[in-house]
Amino acid sequence: MSSQPNPPKLARKLLQWFCSEKVLEFLQGDLEELYHLRIERNGRFKAALHYFLDVFSAVRPFAFKQSRSNSNIAMFKNFYFTSIRNFARNKRYFLTNLTGLTIGLISFTLIALFIINELSYDRFHSKYEQIYRVSNVAVINGKRNREAHASAPLASVVLNDYASVNNAVRIVPSDPILLKEGDRKFIEDGLFYVDPSFFEVFDFHMIDGKFKEVLKHPRSLVLTKSYADKFFGDESAVGKQIQLDTDSSFYIITGIVADPPPNSHIQFDMLASLSSLPDVDKGNNWIGNSAHTYLLLNEGTDVKDLKENMRDIFYTHMAPQIEYYTGQTIGEWEASGNWVGYELISLKDIHLKSDFTKELTPVGNLSYIYIYAVIGFIILFIAIFNYVNMATAQSATRAREVGIRKVMGSSWSLLVKQFIFESVLLALSAGILAAFLSNTLQPSFELILQKELAFGILSSTWGPVALIIFSIIVGILSGTYPALVLSRFSPIWAMKNTLSPVGTSGWLRNGLVVIQFAASIVIIIITLAVYNQIDYMLTKNLGFDKEQVMVIRRPDALQNHLETFEDELSAMSNVQQVSHTKTLPGKGYDIRSYRPSDKGETYLFPNNLVDQDYLKVMNIELVAGRFFTDEYKQTDIHSVVINETAARTLGHDNPVGQKLTSPWHMDETLTIIGVVKDYHVESLHQPVLPVSMELLMDESPQYVSIRLTSDQDVRKTIERIDELWAGYTNDHPFQYFFMDEEYEKLYQNEEATAKIFLVLASLSILIACLGLVGLISFNISTRRQEVGIRKVLGASTATLVWLLSNSMLRTTLIGTLVSWPVAYFAIDYWLQNFAERTSVNAWSFILATCFVLIIGGLAISFQTIKASLMNPVDSLRQE
16 A cells, blocks of 8 residues: 655644644644645645645744743843843943944944955956956066056967967057037047957946947947936937047947946046057057057966967067167077066956056055055954943942842853843944944045945945944954953842952053054054155155146147247246146156167166257256257257166266167167256156156147246136137137146045045044043042042042042053054055155154043043042932
């Protein structure tokens, strides 16, 4: 006889889980009988379905097991109401700890969002682990040159010659460019020329258009959503035409793409097909670097082997051009100490680990990630230490409660759970407040950082969940020690109420106060050091004068009127001198190679193309020879001026008159006609570089620099220049900046860091002082009778103030001494980022210490003076 089929196993398990044994005995049998009856009538599937429904409908509250879980619910309910009553009874204690923990969690949350944003760069691409950028690296005469871009022909050669390369894409950034749409004109600097494979390699979301087709043909243009709205509003942009720069042909808009997320190092407003630049797209120039080249590798590719194999490309394609331009065999060239190779860097590492120049966007700094993380944890632990201090200091007031609970049969473990639950409840309250306040304060935080964050604490479900979990951890960390201390009280001594605050020596509380104030002082000293370094960088003599220099962008719009325009500018009363150049300090220099005629070595120098008035506008000092002049214009086109560092690099005490050759001048010989004093062309993160200057002849200038005679009537001067510009350019957009303000942008990260440190230092002091005030208040409340007796016996107010505050002041002073060596090493580590840096200033340590002592002293004195002035009758009165 075959056995009858059993009901669904999951349904039976649910029934056994929820029902007590008594109910299960008859209920399970009845349900199984019904199940077998339904099999005969309706079949097994419907019987199983009805069995599930019967189980859910039959399980009622009266049938539940009286299990341990129910007692746990009752226990936690009791813990909750006990905690609420304790918070209501000790409002100052509750608010002090809630404020401290909330500030700590807000600070930690915002810093965590910044760190997550930095670490998440470019990881939104589905194949980010397979994408690598290939860059040219070179050592020329002992000088290392690492540029983010590579030779334009490299991509096609790598794609064709190496099976491990699945796809490749080149990005060629454009200089600021004039856009014409109808009668409207814009100057934009967010245009990239890219290969059609751009959207096959990267996962930028295409809103309108086919990603494989939009960049297939020359003069195709893809706009971001924000730029499509800017140019065309609510109209469909696809199919419309835009004229770029002086190109008489129109570009057709073929697609709309979503704006790049903030955590992408590839930030663009427009993408044009690279085939629109045939000289770059199909060119064979291996010497110049112009294209940021990205490779999509097949899974499992050995990147190290690929990098080594790519050396063959150098010998096959680049070496012949080096031999042509230098007149040396590649063996002779390499024997002189020269070397060129390729380096592959993972897409996810570009933002934080790249040390290449000419990146598409400014890179981050991994050391700042560590610094912010440490400071975030410091502030959070200051808040946690506050709670531990306050909880242990309050132990005497809760001794009777502990005694009663122990007499009534409460176990040690149950008391520990109660006090930890109270701590977790407080931390959760702080976490909920921190979530909403962090979301509110994030725009201000981004304003300080001067960058948009890709994530917000409330932008997805993981944010609040993570913060809640973290708040629970903080609550457990905060409450464990006080819980262990409070739960070990003897019920006899607790009921007698003779306990003093736990740890009569106060070693723990004093130690935590020392750590709190030491941490706060470290942050203040570092903040002062950052501001000192920024002030040093902005006020240091850079070798040129950046003050009162107004710079006009894109003077090529003047076409043949540049000289007339400059003459009319020079005639203005508030204009001292005018010059036009290819680039400016802080704006990035092209690299040119030079070879002395009497040596076999080749040297790489940052190069600028300038006019005859450049030194006068920049106030750069000429130390030997002469500068370019109209008198020698015909010979100056074959001349070069260098700085002192370049002269030392060439190995000449007096280089004036020396001959050089350069690939950029074919077989022509250049003569060094002058030497200028060293000046910085980059930020002070880098040392002074060897620089060359040549006369700007055939190329269009990128900037017109105007030195003003004073800072008076600047607005009127700008208005007059704007009118003059409009007359010569047919209303071409007028864009300008002041050089000192633009140069300060090189230190954007440092300025943001200084502001953040200032805020964090203020918060850390606030949290520490909150705890200090709380401890002093509680110390006073436990010594009220002592204060009253001493006052009756004739103690003065000053004596009582010293009695109540001396231990805290001593502790604060110890904290300041502990902080000094820590701050010194932290500052020294941070200053390693700068080639030119200020020294560690002793006054920063002294000022920070005095500030903290004054703030701490004021916080203590307010409470102690108030206590010392109390009527002794009130102090001695018993309950």
